Amino acid sequence: MKFNIRLNKTENSKLSEVDFDNIPFGKVFSDHMFVAEYKDGEWKDMRIEPFGYFEVHPACLALHYGQAIFEGMKASADAEGNAYFLRPEKHIERLNNSARRLCMPEFPEEAFLQAVHGLVDLDKEWIPKAKGSALYIRPYMFADGEFLGVRPSDSYKFIIFTGPVGPYYPKPVSLFAETKYIRAAEGGIGEAKASGNYSASLLPAREAIEKGYDQILWLDAKEFRYIQEVGTMNIFFVIDGKVITPVAGGTILKGITRDTVIKLLRSKGYEVEERPVTIDEVAEAHKNGTLQECFGTGTAAVVAHVHLIAYNGEDMTLPAMETRKIGKFVKDTIDGLRDGTVEDTEGWIVPVKALETA
Ligand SMILES: *Cc1c(COP(=O)(O)O)cnc(C)c1O
Numbered sequence: 001m002k003f004n005i006r007l008n009k010t011e012n013s014k015l016s017e018v019d020f021d022n023i024p025f026g027k028v029f030s031d032h033m034f035v036a037e038y039k040d041g042e043w044k045d046m047r048i049e050p051f052g053y054f055e056v057h058p059a060c061l062a063l064h065y066g067q068a069i070f071e072g073m074k075a076s077a078d079a080e081g082n083a084y085f086l087r088p089e090k091h092i093e094r095l096n097n098s099a100r101r102l103c104m105p106e107f108p109e110e111a112f113l114q115a116v117h118g119l120v121d122l123d124k125e126w127i128p129k130a131k132g133s134a135l136y137i138r139p140y141m142f143a144d145g146e147f148l149g150v151r152p153s154d155s156y157k158f159i160i161f162t163g164p165v166g167p168y169y170p171k172p173v174s175l176f177a178e179t180k181y182i183r184a185a186e187g188g189i190g191e192a193k194a195s196g197n198y199s200a201s202l203l204p205a206r207e208a209i210e211k212g213y214d215q216i217l218w219l220d221a222k223e224f225r226y227i228q229e230v231g232t233m234n235i236f237f238v239i240d241g242k243v244i245t246p247v248a249g250g251t252i253l254k255g256i257t258r259d260t261v262i263k264l265l266r267s268k269g270y271e272v273e274e275r276p277v278t279i280d281e282v283a284e285a286h287k288n289g290t291l292q293e294c295f296g297t298g299t300a301a302v303v304a305h306v307h308l309i310a311y312n313g314e315d316m317t318l319p320a321m322e323t324r325k326i327g328k329f330v331k332d333t334i335d336g337l338r339d340g341t342v343e344d345t346e347g348w349i350v351p352v353k354a355l356e357t358a
Pocket of ligand 1: 258298299
């Protein structure tokens, strides 16, 4: 099925104002955005229009009660300038899972794919060419009903906008294993990419930074023993040659990069265990010298190596970066898939197509 997406192109492109050698993260936005409105039980008025402000009512439900969800994905270009997505259908699948948890309407997968292809194709000149850089894509949905009461809205906006991001060479990070605050409890919304999860993490993150650490390593809400994830990344450990990552059992975000990493490593013959991992197991492995690697995975950074984990007043320093074989393999492979230098044997890479309208 083809959806009717109207196209209203901008007359004053801002492309020439961008310094592609020096792109500040998250502050540069491409020329166009996709917008759809949910009213009277259906998605309508789908259009691609110039990027810009829109009005919201002061009683907008999302602003009061947090009925809002988002996604984060990337498009990249190969040496010839052809644009690609990596597993784009996984993002609409997850957005719709988040939507169901927050009593929001699902967005049709085909409409999403048509919209994101059309939008990125239209602004493909905005995809930065430098190695490791990409066009970041932010789909999101929020309740724009005008009503002062806690109930699901009956109207919503779904928007996709994009912006170039420079090469992301994440420095190795230090993690503070948090034993006071929690990110998500069983039965909560930890598995949804819901805005409220991130507002709840701001104060704990600030306190961790004040203590001298980069990010929080979240533990489970009941016992503060089981490792969950990091900020906007899932976490992997390499212990005695085995790759271990916490099982995605409802309290962690099911990262698409996490899934890609697990599949990539298994296809190369590595043993990968998805299971409960305690902080004590990691501390023990550190003590007996079998903790070889630790890295976070997510769309933005791809892989961020961890050089230190603080737990119970002790700083555990991890092995030197030159020894990080598995984390480096994963990062190089995903970067290579994205820029066309590693062959895609899984059908993950999807070429960007021009907008098709009904
Ligand atoms: C988005 C996100 C991730 C990473 O997911 P990807 O699909 O790999 O980008 C991990 N944890 C949290 C809390 C997130 O919001």
